[in-house]
Amino acid sequence: MxxxxxxxxxxxxxxxxxxxxxxxxxxxxxxxxxxxxxxxxxxxxxxxxxxxxxxxxxxxxxxxxxxxxxxxxxxxxxxxxxWNIKTRPFEGVAELLDGLVERGIQIAVLSNKPHRFTQKCVAEYLSLWPLDPVLGQREGIPLKPDPAAALEVAGRLQIAPRAFLYLGDTGTDMLTARAAGMRPVGALWGFRPEEELRQAGADRLIRAPAEMLSLLDGL
Structure with missing residues (x-):
């Protein structure tokens, strides 16, 4: 798939x-x-x-x-x-999101950040794109790497987990993707080192957002 x-x-x-x-x-x-x-x-x-x-x-x-x-x-x-004094989208993110939308790919966000801050950040910086659902840390829902929230996203979109690419910058993200049955892709421009992502099971590692589109086009 x-x-x-x-x-x-x-x-x-x-x-x-x-x-x-x-x-x-x-x-x-x-x-x-x-x-x-x-x-x-x-x-x-x-x-x-x-x-x-x-x-x-x-x-x-x-x-x-x-x-x-x-x-x-x-x-x-x-x-x-x-929360919004120094925060900015990473270079290349806008072009990545544009490319995914153009290809008809559904896009969503899952964060361990408190839910209201997750939603505020997306509304402030990423409102041009149809990111849905946008989920952060919520009462009663286990944090990543538990796969519950990732599987909730798959259920809401009615798309099988195996048809997802999961892009994150930490070992926690890679473990979440693996546990949910999604394909883990590590973002090397983020907060954690390459070795952490490899050890946590990254299927692919990319050094810039544009590489995600190349990966997608090669599937």
Whole structure:
């Protein structure tokens, strides 16, 4: 079966959100008198939900479930004020989405970012394209790499998982695709290194969004 749909991760795949995520998390740490981190460190902290972000960012000596919860709650407030200051689509994303639409390929988004921020980012930066559904972290739905939400997307579109390409920039994305029966494609312009994507089972690795169209045309 050829490709009928592409499911995208958001942060690190379609949008370069790292600076706003890092600035927001550092603001939360700073207001508690805790050490902050260089922006590049957040490449490894983000991607698995807000609580996991602070489990990784907090010093081990003070880390607790209560502090993680408090920081996560503060982060949502801080990020709500600065989610769109430095965020931009990656170069080539617009052309990729144009090409997929022209080919009649269905496009959708699945993120571990809180659902309302996922939808706000897509509405702000990607509203020119018919991305649907757009799903983030929702209460009662397990985070990626659990395949439940990816399979929900397939069900909503009434397209078999094997007819999806799944494009993401983290090992979590590759594991999600594998678990859902979708074909995992790793985005090397994103937040995580090539080796992580390979070890997590990427079927193909691409260095620029335009390569996704070449891959698709070769199927």
């Amino acid at each position: 050829g490709c009928r749909a592409v499911l995208f991760d958001l942060d690190g795949t379609l949008l370069d959100t790292l600076a706003d995520l890092a600035d927001s998390a550092n603001a939360v740490l700073q207001e508690r008198g805790l050490p902050i981190h260089e922006q590049d460190a957040y490449r490894y902290y983000v991607g698995n939900g807000v609580k996991t972000l602070f489990q990784r960012a907090l010093p081990e000596a003070v880390r607790s479930d209560e502090l993680v919860e408090a920081c996560a709650a503060s982060f949502r407030d801080v990020y709500d004020r600065r």
